[in-house]
Amino acid sequence: METSNDKLERRLYSHDLAPLPKEMDLIFKTMPDSVVRPQYTQDVIQIVRKAISTNKPIVPRGSGTWGLGGSVPVKGGIVVDMTAMNKIISIDDQNLIVTAQPGITWKALADALDAKGYFLPCYPSSSPAATLGGWIGTGGTGIGAYKYGSAGDIVRDLEVVLPTGKVIHTGDKYVPQNGGGPNLNWLFVGSEGTLGIVTEVTMTILPKPEEFRPVSYSFADLKMLTPALKRLARSGVAPMHIMFSDKAHFDYLRAIGKHAPEVGALVTCALTGTKASVDMEEKALDEIMAGAGAKKEPKELADHEWAERNYEFRLREMGVGAIPGEILIPINRFDAVLDGTRKIIQQLKLKAPMIGTVADQNTVMLMPYYLTDEHKLVASTAAMGFAKRLGDLAFENGGRPVGLGIFFAGNLAKYRGKEGAGLIRDIKKVIDPYEIMNPGKMVETGTRYGISIPAFLMNFGMHMMGSVKRILPRDKIGEKEIAKLKK
Numbered sequence: 001m002e003t004s005n006d007k008l009e010r011r012l013y014s015h016d017l018a019p020l021p022k023e024m025d026l027i028f029k030t031m032p033d034s035v036v037r038p039q040y041t042q043d044v045i046q047i048v049r050k051a052i053s054t055n056k057p058i059v060p061r062g063s064g065t066w067g068l069g070g071s072v073p074v075k076g077g078i079v080v081d082m083t084a085m086n087k088i089i090s091i092d093d094q095n096l097i098v099t100a101q102p103g104i105t106w107k108a109l110a111d112a113l114d115a116k117g118y119f120l121p122c123y124p125s126s127s128p129a130a131t132l133g134g135w136i137g138t139g140g141t142g143i144g145a146y147k148y149g150s151a152g153d154i155v156r157d158l159e160v161v162l163p164t165g166k167v168i169h170t171g172d173k174y175v176p177q178n179g180g181g182p183n184l185n186w187l188f189v190g191s192e193g194t195l196g197i198v199t200e201v202t203m204t205i206l207p208k209p210e211e212f213r214p215v216s217y218s219f220a221d222l223k224m225l226t227p228a229l230k231r232l233a234r235s236g237v238a239p240m241h242i243m244f245s246d247k248a249h250f251d252y253l254r255a256i257g258k259h260a261p262e263v264g265a266l267v268t269c270a271l272t273g274t275k276a277s278v279d280m281e282e283k284a285l286d287e288i289m290a291g292a293g294a295k296k297e298p299k300e301l302a303d304h305e306w307a308e309r310n311y312e313f314r315l316r317e318m319g320v321g322a323i324p325g326e327i328l329i330p331i332n333r334f335d336a337v338l339d340g341t342r343k344i345i346q347q348l349k350l351k352a353p354m355i356g357t358v359a360d361q362n363t364v365m366l367m368p369y370y371l372t373d374e375h376k377l378v379a380s381t382a383a384m385g386f387a388k389r390l391g392d393l394a395f396e397n398g399g400r401p402v403g404l405g406i407f408f409a410g411n412l413a414k415y416r417g418k419e420g421a422g423l424i425r426d427i428k429k430v431i432d433p434y435e436i437m438n439p440g441k442m443v444e445t446g447t448r449y450g451i452s453i454p455a456f457l458m459n460f461g462m463h464m465m466g467s468v469k470r471i472l473p474r475d476k477i478g479e480k481e482i483a484k485l486k487k
Contacts, residue, residue, distance in 0.1 A: 001036065001037065001038050001039060001040075001043040001046070001047075002036070002037040002084070003034055003035070003036045003037075004034065004035045004036075004037075005033075005034050005035075009035060010031050010032050010033075010034070010035060010079075011031055013031075013032055013035055013061065013064075013072075013073075013079045013081070014030035014031045014032070014072060014073070015030065015064075015072060016064040016065070016066055016067055016068075016069060016070070016071055016072055017064065017065055017066060017067040018067035018068075018069075018323050025448075027447050027448065027453075028072075028073070028074040028075075028406070028440075028447060028448055029073060029074065029075050029076040029448035030072050030073055030074070031073070031076065032059065032073050032076055032077060032078060032079040033056065033076045033077055033078065034078055034079075035078075035079045035081055036078055036079070036080055036081065037080075037081045037082075037083070037084040038080065038082070038084065038085060039084050039085055040085070041159065041161065041167065041199040041200070044080065044161045044197050044199050045161055045165055045167065047078065047080055048161055048162075048163060048164075048165045048197070048436075049165045050078075051077070051078055051434075051436045052163075052164075052165065052434050052436060055434070055436070056077045056078050056436065057073065057075045057076065057077030057078070057436050057437075057438070057439050058077060058078050058080055058163075058197070058436050058437055058438065059071060059072070059073045059077060059078065059079045059080065059193070059438050060080050060082060060133070060137070060193040060197045060198075060437075060438060061079050061080060061081050061082065061134075061193075062082055062083065062102070062103065062130065062131030062132075062133055062134025062135075062137075063083060063105070063129045063130055063131050063134060064134075065124075065126045065129050065130045065134065066134065066138055066403070066405070067323060067324065068403045068404065068405025068406065068407060068408060069405040069406035069407060069441070070137070070138065070192045070193060070403070070404075070405040070406070070438075070441055070442075071134070071193065072406065074406060074439065074440035074441070074446045074447060074448060075439060075440060075446065075447075075448055075450070076448070077436075080197060082101075082102050082103040082131065082133055082134075082197070083103040083131060084103060085101035085102055085103040085104075085199065086101055086103040086104040086105075086108070086131075087100065087101045087104065088100045088101075088104065088109065088112055089101065089200065091112070091113065091116060091118070091205070093116075095173070095174050096118075096204060096205050096206065096207075097156055097173060097174070097202055097203065097204060097205060098113065098118075098202070098203055098205050099173070099200060099201070099202045100132060100200070100201055100203075101132075101199070101200060101201075102131060102132045102133025102134075102136075102198045102199060102200070102201055103131050103132070103133065104131065104132055105127065105128065105129060105130060105131055105132075106120065106123040106124055106127035106130055106131070106132065106135065107123075107127040107128045107310075109132065110123060110127065113205055114208070117207060117208055118205045118206065118207060118208060119205065119206055119207075119208050119209075120144070120154070120203070120205060120206075121144050121147075121148030121149065121153075121154050121204060121205070121206055122140075122142055122143065122144035122145050122148050122149060122150060122151060122153070122154050123135075123142055123143055123144060124140050124142040124143070124151075125142055125143055125309060125310055125312060125357075126310065127142075127143075127310055128310055132198075132201045132203075133197075133198040133201065135151055136151050136152070136155060136158075136188075136189055136198065136201065137188075137189075137190070137191060137192055137193050137198070138151075138190065138192060138403060139151060139152060139189050139190025141328075141357075141359045141365060141402075142357075143240075143241045143243075143270075143309060143357075144240050144241055145241075145357075145359050145360065146238070146239055146240065146241055146242055146357075146358055146359065146360060146361075147238045147239060147240045147241075147272070148206075148240070150359075151189060152185065152186055152189035152190065154203045154204045155171070155185050155189060155201065155202070155203055156171055156172070156173050156174075156185075156202040156203060156204060157169055157170060157171035157172065157173045157185070157200075157201075157202040158170040158171065158184075158185060158188055158198050158200070158201055158202075159198070159199045159200035159201075160188055160195075160196040160197065160198050160199065161196055161197045161199055162195075162196045162431060163195070163196060163431060163432040163433070163434060163436055163437040164431075164433065164434075167199075168184070170184035170185045170187070170188060171183070171184065171185045171202075173202045187427075191442070192403075192404060192405065192438070192441055192442045193437070193438045193441070194428060194432070194437055194438045194439075194441055194442050194443065195427075195428065195431050195432065195437065196431065196437065197437075209272040209273055209274075210273070210274045210275055211271070211272070211273060211274060211275045211277075211278040212240075212270065212271070212272050213270070213271045213272075213278050213282065214268055214269070214270045214271075214302040214303060214305065214306035215268070215269050215271065215282055215285060215296070215299075215302050216266055216267065216268045216269075216296075216297040216301050216302035216305055217266070217267050217268075217269075217289040217294035217295065217296055217297060218261065218263040218264070218265065218266050218294060218295045218297055219263070219264055219265040219266070219267070219292070219293065219294050219295075220264040220265075220293070221264045221265060222244065222246045222264070222265040222338060222354060223334075223335055223338055223339075224264075224265070224292055224293050224294070225244060225265060225267055225292070225334075226331070226334045226335050227291075227292045228267070228288055228289050228291070228292035228294065229242075229331050229334065229358060229364070230331055230332065231288050231291070231292070232285070232288050233331060233358075233361040233362065234361075235284060235288065236284070237281045237284050237285055237288070238281075239269040239270055239271055239272075239281070239285075240270045240271065240272045241269070241270040241309075241357065242267065242268075242269050242270075242357060242358035243267070243268050243305075243309060243355070243356070243357045243358075244265060244266065244267040244268070244355065244356055244357070245265065245266055245353070245354070245355045246264070246265050246353055246354045246355070247263065247264050247265060248351070248352075248353035248354070249353035249354065249355055250262070250263065250266070251353075252353060252371075253314060256314065258314060259304065261297065261301060263297075266297070266305065267289075267294070268302055268305045268306060268309075269285060270306060271285075312324075312355055312367070312369075323369060323370060323372060323387075324367050324368070324369040325367065325368050325369065325370075325386060325387045325390040325391075325401075326365060326366075326367050326401065326402035326403065327365070327366050327390055327391065327393070327394035327399055327400065327401050327402060328359060328363050328364070328365055328394065328399045328400055328401075328402060329363070329364050329366060329394055329397055329398070329399035330362055330363065330364075330397070330398050330399060331358075331361075331362055331363065331364055333397040333398055333399070334364050334366075336397055337366060337393060337394070337397050337399070338354070338366075340393045340396075340397075341354065341366065341368055341390065341393065344386065344389045344390060344393065345368070345370075345386075348385065348386055348389075350370040350386060351370060351371050352368045352369060352370040352386070353368065353369060354366065354367070354368045355367050355368075355369070363399075365402070368390065370386060387401070387407075387408075391408070391411065395414060400414070400415055404441065404442045405441055405442070406440065406441055406445060406446075407445070409440075409441060409442055409443060409444055409445045409455070410445060410453075410454075410455030411455075412424065412442065412443060412455075413455065421443075424443060425443045425444075428442075428443050440452070
């Protein structure tokens with residue numbers, strides 16, 4: 001087990017995908033006191049026991065590919081970097097399960113399974129960097145979810161070190177949880193590292209399909225996709241994955257020298273199954289998309305888009321920040337939310353392309369992202385009001401934002417209702433009696449002073465950030481690159 005107290009290294013752990021301005025240290029103690037990298041479950045147990053005896057907060061962390069501060073300290077303490085626990089324990093051919101440590105990346109695991117003729121039913125778009133434990137902790141809805149379910153659906157069992165130092169297994173490796181009391185797997189899936197530290201994961205795997213085929217269709221505008229999605233969701237066609245991007249996204253990609261289609265919008269579907277079933281699904285999909293006014297694109301384009309599925313935010317190569325918003329909305333409200341999102345983008349004077357996926361037969365995950373200069377405190381912080389407005393838009397249309405972390409812990413009652421949120425807080429207190437496990441997240445917005453920021457005050461502050469952005473000059477990030485492209 002390795003421990004580091006180096007100041008520069010500790011500073012690297014004071015942010016995640018969305019770096020925080022240094023001024024945020026006035027509210028949160030984002031720099032940990034130490035960073036520990038365990039290799040075995042017993043190491044994690046020792047870390048927890050030490051934290052209890054010294055009353056130090058613990059913050060579990062994977063690769064930090066999330067952007068809501070879930071793996072960032074608010075009271076300092078010990079960051080437990082799980083990336084050294086990155087071994088595959090077993091691939092069970094007989095029971096079609098894999099058991100691995102939580103610090104392995106999804107891509108590394110997928111590559112190992114692929115070599116043996118298996119594949120993961122669901123994984124994050126950030127799979128080259130995201131770890132098993134990190135993405136399960138966020139309750140991820142990713143690639144493969146439309147056909148095979150989300151992160152929690154493929155989990156069979158978790159080994160978890162609780163905040164008391166005890167170790168539990170949450171499920172049965174070989175059979176479903178039905179009829180065995182409450183499903184403890186789901187207690188920890190989406191808990192954002194606030195209830196314990198996952199040290200081992202067992203998941204369902206599948207034999208590689210006979211045929212895997214991406215197909216792409218272009219539209220004049222993203223709104224034209226809505227009728228196709230409604231019809232697709234009620235058809236017998238079940239793509240493994242459905243993803244889409246608008247014109248602004250592709251304009252930016254071409255501006256930094258990447259290959260990208262010149263279209264108003266593009267949707268790519270990945271089909272899996274036997275060759276005969278995929279042929280049949282592709283034919284039905286062609287009819288659905290053509291009926292909505294789409295043009296089928298060449299196979300080469302579809303293959304390219306699929307190869308790029310893990311790199312939505314290549315725009316960071318411009319040297320600026322690319323901060324995403326994520327909301328889940330019903331398909332029948334897609335048009336209204338697109339209009340509302342475009343209005344917010346215009347009001348806040350942002351540059352915000354729109355990408356997204358279809359999570360299930362009734363749900364779209366919309367992920368607009370905006371470019372910001374992380375070195376300009378006022379503009380960068382004010383732009384965070386975009387996420388607040390986007391979340392409010394989702395609530396108004398029967399959906400919700402994705403994730404809680406530090407900044408959106410005030411949404412817990414909106415997600416689960418007042419009584420439901422109270423129950424979750426009670427569960428947290430029972431499981432974490434010493435209040436050491438990733439405090440100040442999910443159930444509260446904690447501060448370095450031990451005082452929680454009330455939900456209404458945090459929401460008001462996020463809203464005011466957006467109001468400040470409305471009076472600032474229009475963002476010009478990326479305009480020079482786009483202008484060069486047009487010449």
